Amino acid sequence: MMEALSARGLWVSRGGNGGAASKAVLKNVNLSVRRGHLHMLLGRNGSGKSTFMETVAGLLPYQNGELEIEVSPTRMVSQNPDHSIILPTVGAEVAFGLWDQALDPDDVRERVRRALSQVNLGGLSEKAIGTLSGGQKQRLALAGALVESPKLLLLDEITSFLDAENQFGVLRTVKALIDGDPTGDLSALWVTHRSEELQYASSASLMENGEIVGVAQSQAEMDSLVRQFEEICEGQRRLMTP
Ligand SMILES: Nc1ncnc2c1ncn2[C@@H]1O[C@H](COP(=O)(O)OP(=O)(O)O)[C@@H](O)[C@H]1O
Numbered sequence: 593m594m595e596a597l598s599a600r601g602l603w604v605s606r607g608g609n610g611g612a613a614s615k616a617v618l619k620n621v622n623l624s625v626r627r628g629h630l631h632m633l634l635g636r637n638g639s640g641k642s643t644f645m646e647t648v649a650g651l652l653p654y655q656n657g658e659l660e661i662e663v664s665p666t667r668m669v670s671q672n673p674d675h676s677i678i679l680p681t682v683g684a685e686v687a688f689g690l691w692d693q694a695l696d697p698d699d700v701r702e703r704v705r706r707a708l709s710q711v712n713l714g715g716l717s718e719k720a721i722g723t724l725s726g727g728q729k730q731r732l733a734l735a736g737a738l739v740e741s742p743k744l745l746l747l748d749e750i751t752s753f754l755d756a757e758n759q760f761g762v763l764r765t766v767k768a769l770i771d772g773d774p775t776g777d778l779s780a781l782w783v784t785h786r787s788e789e790l791q792y793a794s795s796a797s798l799m800e801n802g803e804i805v806g807v808a809q810s811q812a813e814m815d816s817l818v819r820q821f822e823e824i825c826e827g828q829r830r831l832m833t834p
């Protein structure tokens with residue numbers, strides 16, 4: 593199997609407790625992430641990207657279609673690190689992901705050390721989380737996922753609160769992790785509304801109004817996907833201006 597994740601004809605409704613008031617948010621979504629790929633899901637706010645992520649993560653049920661996750665484990669990182677970080681120091685926060693694995697303390701320390709160095713936070717294990725910058729916190733959240741040796745990372749707009757320097761720093765970190773993975777099996781689904789990030793993607797999908805409206809299988813196809821996205825945004829702006 594070449595794919596890490598594959599959704600075919602996926603339909604997801606939300607709201608109204610599943611009754612008449614619930615509405616279809618994802619409509620016939622086809623999306624695949626190949627092993628070893630950094631796949632980006634691009635779309636405007638409200639287009640359904642997080643709904644897709646939550647469905648893949650098993651947090652939302654789907655009503656129709658097929659969803660196959662061929663690798664495990666899967667770990668998700670979301671937009672706001674303050675919502676997921678719970679412990680006072682960097683090292684403790686990363687180690688928390690291992691608490692139920694009955695590892696010996698030396699093993700835990702070694703895995704935490706490795707995860708922190710993978711995200712360029714090496715040596716900061718004792719640091720208080722309150723003293724970290726936004727970019728460092730998002731790297732920490734990423735280390736918290738990496739310590740569990742995931743095969744598929746689900747990254748939902750993890751750069752949206754970062755300035756350009758940290759935005760690309762975090763993005764390059766993820767890209768380097770995937771390209772440098774010795775098994776070649778690590779994949780990521782990277783959700784974004786910032787089309788400039790697609791220059792780092794190995795493939796991408798464009799979502800609008802709960803549907804996949806475009807796909808790029810290579811960097812060569814990325815420009816036209818970005819143009820398509822910009823046209824959608826421009827069309828929306830015209831609708832909004834009186
Ligand atoms: N908890 C929820 N209950 C009902 N509808 C929701 C909920 N969360 C999101 N939606 C709706 O689903 C649609 C897609 O939202 P979302 O998946 O968050 O988009 P995106 O992540 O692309 O901004 C929106 O119309 C939004 O109003």
Ligand SMILES: [Mg+2]
Binds near residue numbers: 641642643748749
């Ligand atoms: Mg979202």
